Amino acid sequence: VIRTQPWTLSLAEQAELLRALSFRYFKWDVFACGRCLVLPESMILSLAAHAEVVGAVESLHRALERFEKRVRREPEALRRLGIPAALHRLIAEEEVYPLELARYDLFPTEDGRWMVSEFNEDVPGGFNEAAGLPELLGDPGAGLRWHDQLRERFLDAFRAYDSVALLYATAYSEDLQHMLILERWLAEAGHRTVLASPAHLRRGLRRPRVQGVPIDAAFRYYPGEWLPRLPNLATWQRVGPRLPQMNPLRHLVRQSKTMFALWREEGMLDDEDRAVVERHCPRTEPFRPGDAARWREERERWVLKPAFGRMGEAVTIGALVGEREWDETLAEACRAPQDWCVQERFVARPFPFAAGPMFPAVGAFVVNGRFAGYYSRAAARPLITHEAFHVATLVEAA
Amino acid sequence: MWRLWSKPLELLGRLGVGRIPTRKMRVGHPSALDGRGSMHWRDYARAERLYDVWGPAPDGPWVPFHCVPLFAALDRIPEDLMGPTPPVPAVDPALAAPAQLRGLPPHARPGALAPGWLAADTWTLLDLPGVLAVEAGAWLVAAGGCQPVCTFDNWPHPRGVLRAEEVLAELLRWATTVAEARPRLRSDSPPLWICDRGRLGARPGRPGELDNRYYLDDSILPGAGLLQQSGIRRVVYVTLAAGDVPVADVEPYLAELQTAGLEVLRVNLDDPALAPLPFIPPKKTGARPTGFRRSAAGGFGTIVPEPSSSGS
Numbered sequence: 001v002i003r004t005q006p007w008t009l010s011l012a013e014q015a016e017l018l019r020a021l022s023f024r025y026f027k028w029d030v031f032a033c034g035r036c037l038v039l040p041e042s043m044i045l046s047l048a049a050h051a052e053v054v055g056a057v058e059s060l061h062r063a064l065e066r067f068e069k070r071v072r073r074e075p076e077a078l079r080r081l082g083i084p085a086a087l088h089r090l091i092a093e094e095e096v097y098p099l100e101l102a103r104y105d106l107f108p109t110e111d112g113r114w115m116v117s118e119f120n121e122d123v124p125g126g127f128n129e130a131a132g133l134p135e136l137l138g139d140p141g142a143g144l145r146w147h148d149q150l151r152e153r154f155l156d157a158f159r160a161y162d163s164v165a166l167l168y169a170t171a172y173s174e175d176l177q178h179m180l181i182l183e184r185w186l187a188e189a190g191h192r193t194v195l196a197s198p199a200h201l202r203r204g205l206r207r208p209r210v211q212g213v214p215i216d217a218a219f220r221y222y223p224g225e226w227l228p229r230l231p232n233l234a235t236w237q238r239v240g241p242r243l244p245q246m247n248p249l250r251h252l253v254r255q256s257k258t259m260f261a262l263w264r265e266e267g268m269l270d271d272e273d274r275a276v277v278e279r280h281c282p283r284t285e286p287f288r289p290g291d292a293a294r295w296r297e298e299r300e301r302w303v304l305k306p307a308f309g310r311m312g313e314a315v316t317i318g319a320l321v322g323e324r325e326w327d328e329t330l331a332e333a334c335r336a337p338q339d340w341c342v343q344e345r346f347v348a349r350p351f352p353f354a355a356g357p358m359f360p361a362v363g364a365f366v367v368n369g370r371f372a373g374y375y376s377r378a379a380a381r382p383l384i385t386h387e388a389f390h391v392a393t394l395v396e397a398a
Numbered sequence: 399m400w401r402l403w404s405k406p407l408e409l410l411g412r413l414g415v416g417r418i419p420t421r422k423m424r425v426g427h428p429s430a431l432d433g434r435g436s437m438h439w440r441d442y443a444r445a446e447r448l449y450d451v452w453g454p455a456p457d458g459p460w461v462p463f464h465c466v467p468l469f470a471a472l473d474r475i476p477e478d479l480m481g482p483t484p485p486v487p488a489v490d491p492a493l494a495a496p497a498q499l500r501g502l503p504p505h506a507r508p509g510a511l512a513p514g515w516l517a518a519d520t521w522t523l524l525d526l527p528g529v530l531a532v533e534a535g536a537w538l539v540a541a542g543g544c545q546p547v548c549t550f551d552n553w554p555h556p557r558g559v560l561r562a563e564e565v566l567a568e569l570l571r572w573a574t575t576v577a578e579a580r581p582r583l584r585s586d587s588p589p590l591w592i593c594d595r596g597r598l599g600a601r602p603g604r605p606g607e608l609d610n611r612y613y614l615d616d617s618i619l620p621g622a623g624l625l626q627q628s629g630i631r632r633v634v635y636v637t638l639a640a641g642d643v644p645v646a647d648v649e650p651y652l653a654e655l656q657t658a659g660l661e662v663l664r665v666n667l668d669d670p671a672l673a674p675l676p677f678i679p680p681k682k683t684g685a686r687p688t689g690f691r692r693s694a695a696g697g698f699g700t701i702v703p704e705p706s707s708s709g710s
Contacts, residue, residue, distance in 0.1 A: 015456075022466050023446055031462030032617045034624050170609045173467040173551050197608065211557075211606075231605065 001049045001108055002351050002360060005394075006041040007137070014040050017136050025132030026177040032387055038129070041354050042137075042392040043376055044144065045362065049108075050395040054371040056114050056280055057104045057364045063273035064119065065369070067263055068253045080286070081256040082307030082339050086228040090240050091250045098368045099157050099217065099246035102254070103375060105361040105384065106280075107348040114362075115346045116280050118305070121254035122247055123221050126363060126375030126390075127181050133392040144394045147374060153367035154182070155189045161217035161244060163192040165210040168221040170197045175221055182219060198222045199230050201239060208239045217244040224252045225308045256307045258341045260284030287333050287340035295342055299326045303343045304333055317383055319345060348382035353391075356380070362393065423556050425472070426567030428481040433508055433536060433575040439482050442573035445473040451577045452535075452569055452592075454545040458585030459628045463618055468550035468562055469569075482571035483529065483564065502530055502537075502638075506667040508575055512542035513672040515665065519631040521589050523652075525645055526638050526667070528565040528594035534636070534667065535592040536572035540579040544590035549618050552597070555608040559599050562610055586629065591619075595637070595645055613647040622658030632661040634674060640666045644677075653679035 009017065018038060021027040030038055045053065071077035073092040079085065103124035106114040127150060134146040158164055164186055166179040176195075183193045194213040198220065207214040227236055227249070240249060253259065261284040263269050269277060285291070287304075295302050299318035304326075306314045316329040333340035350357040358378040365372040374393035377384050432439035442448045449469040454460035472480070504510065516522070522544065524531050538544045548569075554562035593614065603609035625633075633655055635644060644652060644664075656662040656679055663674035 023470065026470065028466045028470070029617060034459070034462045034620055036462070171611050173553065173612065176467065176553055200606065
C-alpha cells in the first residue's frame with residue numbers, strides 16, 4: 001500500500017531545498033522546536049492505493065455535499081453541529097458558486113481500510129509544500145509520478161473572478177505563508193489580489209471592498225466559526241451570501257466533527273452515501289453527559305473531539321492518555337456538551353520510515369469535487385498535530 | 399431599475415470614486431547610507447542575502463530559530479522605495495526623552511567594546527524596541543562575535559499596527575557592519591537572539607489597520623534541553639532601561655529556564671557597567687503560555703494553552 005524512499009540528496013542539497021521551500025514557496029515553518037518538520041524521504045502509494053484514495057475522497061465529497069444541502073437551512077441541525085447562531089441565516093442564504101477546496105486526511109488502518117477522522121473543509125492548509133516539493137524535487141524517476149494539480153484546479157475555480165481578496169488572520173505568519181503562494185498563483189494568472197483581514201470587508205457601490213479595492217471573490221483562510229467575533233459581522237451578514245468565496249461558510253456543516261454523529265440519524269444520508277461513510281468514517285456519538293460514566297469505563301475505545309478544533313487541537317485519544325487526563329477532558333466536555341462528540345478509535349497502521357515507524361495521514365486535496373493532489377504527514381503517534389512531519393507523496397506510475 | 403443605475407455606478411467605480419488611496423510600502427530611504435557610511439547596503443537588498451548576513455553560523459544548532467517572514471518581505475519592495483534608516487536628528491538628553499527616543503547609550507552602540515558577560519556558554523536575549531534591538535545586535539555581533547538569530551515574525555504593511563518596515567530598514571543599515579564580522583563567527587560563537595520588544599503592541603488594531611503584532615513561541619525560543627545540549631549554561635536577558643519588565647511572552651519562559659537549572663541574569667543597557675543582575679521570576683507561577691488567542695480581527699488577545707493556526 002505504502003512504501004518510503006529516501007531522497008538521493010546530500011545534506012547540503014537538502015539544506016538548499018529547504019531554503020528554496022522557505023524563500024520561493026514561502027514555507028516559513030520548516031522547523032518547530034528546533035526540529036526540521038520535512039522528512040527527507042518520499043512516501044510512495046501503490047497505484048491501487050492511489051485509486052482507492054481518489055475514489056474515497058471524491059465519493060465522500062459528494063456525500064458531504066448532499067448532506068450539507070439537506071441541513072443548511074435547518075437551524076436545529078446547525079445548532080447541533082455547533083455552528084454559531086449568528087451564522088445560520090448567512091449559511092442558509094449563501095449562493096452556490098463552484099469555489100470549493102478541501103483536504104481529507106486518510107489513515108491506512110490495520111484492517112485494510114482508509115479512514116477519515118475529520119474533514120478539512122473550512123480552511124485547509126498545506127499548499128506551500130504540496131506545490132513546492134514536487135517542483136523542487138523534480139523528476140521522481142522511472143515508475144513514479146507526482147500528482148500535483150492543486151495550482152491548476154485552484155486557478156480554474158477562480159477563472160471567472162478578476163479581483164480576489166485573500167483574507168486571513170494577519171498576526172500569524174503561518175497563515176500569511178499560505179496566502180502568499182495563492183497570491184502568486186493568482187497574480188501569475190492575471191488576477192488582481194489584495195491581502196487583508198476579514199475585518200477589512202466593506203460594502204461598496206457595486207462590489208464589496210477590501211482595503212479600498214473592489215473585489216469579485218475572496219479566499220477565506222479564517223475559521224468560519226470565528227466570524228461572529230468580527231467587528232464587521234453585520235457586513236459579512238449582508239455581503240457574505242452573495243460573495244463568491246472559497247470556502248463558502250456553509251462548509252462549516254462539513255467541518256464540524258459533530259456531523260459524524262448527526263449523519264447517522266434516520267433520513268440524513270441516502271443508502272449510497274451511508275455505505276461510503278460507514279466504510280471510511282468512524283462511528284461517532286454526540287456528547288451526552290449522562291453517558292460520561294460509560295465513556296470513562298471504555299476509555300481506550302474512544303476519542304473525545306471538539307466540534308471545531310483544528311490541527312489536532314484538544315483531540316484526546318483515550319488509549320494515549322491516562323485516566324486523569326481523560327476524566328479532565330470528559331469534565332470539560334460535560335460543561336459544553338453541544339460542542340463535543342465522541343468517536344470510536346480506529347487502529348491506524350504504522351509504516352517504516354527512515355526515522356522509525358510512523359503513522360502516515362495521506363492528505364488529498366479536493367477542488368470542486370475533484371482530487372487535486374497530495375499533502376501528507378506522518379507522526380510517531382496516531383495523532384496529527386502541528387508538530388507532525390510533512391512527507392512528499394508519490395504514486396507508482398501505471 | 400438596477401440597469402439604470404449600473405452604468406453610472408460602473409463609471410464611478412472606474413474613476414476610483416470611494417476608493418481609499420493605496421499607500422505604497424516604503425522601507426527606509428534609497429539614498430540613505432549604511433552604518434559604515436556607504437551604499438554597499440545594496441549588496442544585501444534581497445531577502446536571502448539579508449537573511450544570511452543576519453543569521454547564525456549555517457552549520458550550528460541555531461539555524462531553525464532564525465525567522466524568515468520579515469526578510470521575505472524585502473523582495474516585494476521596489477528598489478526605489480527601499481533603503482536603510484535615514485539619519486534622524488539627535489535628541490538632546492537634557493530634554494529627558496524616554497530611553498527609546500534617546501537611542502542606545504554610547505557604550506552599547508556599534509563600535510563600543512564587547513560587554514563582559516559574553517562567553518561561549520552564554521545565550522543572550524536582546525529585547526529592545528525593534529530598531530534599537532537591531533542596532534544593539536550589530537554591536538554585539540561586531541564587538542562580541544555573537545551569532546545573531548532574528549525573531550521578527552511579522553510582515554510590514556502601510557497600515558500595520560507595528561512599523562515592521564522600520565526594523566527592516568535598520569537591518570539594511572547595519573548589514574555591512576555585520577557582514578564584516580561574519581568571517582569570525584563559528585557554530586559555537588555565543589548565540590544572540592534579537593527581539594523587538596514592541597511585538598505584542600501597545601494597543602489592538604483599529605478599523606482599517608492591519609494587525610501585524612506577533613509573539614515568541616516555541617518555534618522561536620529554544621527549550622532548556624536544547625540550550626543545555628548546545629553547551630549553554632547561562633542566559634542573559636537584555637533590556638534598555640532598569641524599569642523594563644520582561645515581555646509577557648518571555649517572562650514565564652525565562653522562569654522555566656531557571657527552573658531547569660540555567661543561570662538567568664538581566665542586563666540593562668542604561669547601566670554603563672552593563673552589570674548582570676539576577677532575574678527574579680514572576681510571583682505567579684504555572685504552566686508557560688505557549689500562545690495567544692487570536693482576536694476577531696486576525697490579531698491576538700489573551701493567552702491560550704496551545705499554539706494554533708487557522709489552517710487544518
